[in-house]
Amino acid sequence: MQSLTRDQFLEVLGLTGGAFDQLQHAGHVALAFETPMPATPGRYLDLDLGAMAINLALTPSLGRETSTAIVAAYFDQWASAVGHAEADPNQDFFMAVGGVGWDAAKKSPKLLLVTHGTLDQITEDFRAMKDLVGFFTVNISDIIRRLRARAKTAGIDLSRPFFFPPDDPRFHQILTQVKRERAARIARLRRDKKKFATAKARDRRNDITALPRVKNVSYPLKMEGVE
Numbered sequence: 001m002q003s004l005t006r007d008q009f010l011e012v013l014g015l016t017g018g019a020f021d022q023l024q025h026a027g028h029v030a031l032a033f034e035t036p037m038p039a040t041p042g043r044y045l046d047l048d049l050g051a052m053a054i055n056l057a058l059t060p061s062l063g064r065e066t067s068t069a070i071v072a073a074y075f076d077q078w079a080s081a082v083g084h085a086e087a088d089p090n091q092d093f094f095m096a097v098g099g100v101g102w103d104a105a106k107k108s109p110k111l112l113l114v115t116h117g118t119l120d121q122i123t124e125d126f127r128a129m130k131d132l133v134g135f136f137t138v139n140i141s142d143i144i145r146r147l148r149a150r151a152k153t154a155g156i157d158l159s160r161p162f163f164f165p166p167d168d169p170r171f172h173q174i175l176t177q178v179k180r181e182r183a184a185r186i187a188r189l190r191r192d193k194k195k196f197a198t199a200k201a202r203d204r205r206n207d208i209t210a211l212p213r214v215k216n217v218s219y220p221l222k223m224e225g226v227e
Contacts, residue, residue, distance in 0.1 A: 001181075002046045002160055009044040012151045012158070013052055027198050028064040030055055030072035031185075032079070036195055039184030046162050049147050050082050050140075051075075054095060057138045062097065066112070069205055070097065074114050077210060078140070081116040083165035085141040092142065096122045098135030098211075109133045115211040116140070125211050 004012070010020055023029050029036045032047040051071055058067035071078060078095050085093040095116045099109025115125045119137065126135050144162060151158040164171040189196050 001163070002158065004044045004046060004049070004156070006042045006044065008154070008156050009049065011154045012049055012147055012156060013056075014150065015052075023064075026064070027195075028055075028068045030068045032075060033182035033185055034072055034075045035182070035185040035189050036072065036198075037185065037188060037192075039181055039188060045181070046147075046158055046160075047079070047082070049158075050078070050143065050162055053143045053147060054078050054138060054140070057143060058095075058097065061136050062112075066208070070112070070114060070208060073205070073208065074210060077114050077116050079163055080165060081140040082144065083161075083163045083168065083171070084117075085144055086161040086163060087165050087168055089141070091118060093118060093140050094122055094137040095140055096125070096135050096137045098126050098129065099133035100129060101131045102133055110207065112208045113211050114208065 006017075010017055013020075015023075020029070024036070027036070029052070031038060031051045032045060038044050038048065055064075055067050055071045058070060062070070081093045081095050093116065095114070098113045098115070099111070100113060101110035102108075103110050113126075113129075113135075115122055117125075122135070122137060126132055148158050161170075
């Protein structure tokens with residue numbers, strides 16, 4: 001994983017500082033490792049770029065609140081998609097959200113289901129789903145390509161992999177770094193009572209869950225997380 005300054009982070013994302021600050025103030029920022037802030041002010045990771053780009057890609061279909069909740073609570077799902085996309089650049093990998101049941105009063109699905117994988121895997125996930133309202137996908141591979149293209153234009157080197165899939169032996173080489181970074185982020189988050197309360201509330205949403213196939217695809221990062 002590669003460290004970026006705030007200016008580099010915003011330039012690659014294509015956001016102004018003011019726009020990003022507004023998103024933060026509204027509670028609509030979700031970064032890597034299930035946190036809304038980096039361990040050190042002004043220092044971001046390339047994986048944080050993926051988190052924000054996925055959040056922005058989900059927003060038109062789900063709205064900012066739900067998109068942020070998914071990216072914040074399902075790091076293991078979208079990070080796995082990122083890892084697989086990096087491991088196999090010849091195959092596009094996606095994140096998908098499906099709706100089950102319909103709440104006429106709220107005019108929205110009763111339950112949102114999160115999954116990831118190839119289009120064939122995702123289609124199979126939803127094929128026999130009872131009361132499926134529909135689903136949509138976000139191309140994680142394309143997001144990574146676009147981020148790298150913007151970075152290249154800005155003179156920023158993002159050639160190293162953003163992340164690895166859980167079954168990649170290289171993943172274990174960075175596991176200590178990952179756990180240390182996450183622990184530092186959680187510690188900083190706990191010091192901000194408002195942001196910590198918001199994070200816990202998002203984690204308790206019972207209208208979003210992962211599909212059975214992907215529930216077991218997780219990273220061994222659960223330590224003193226946002227319980």
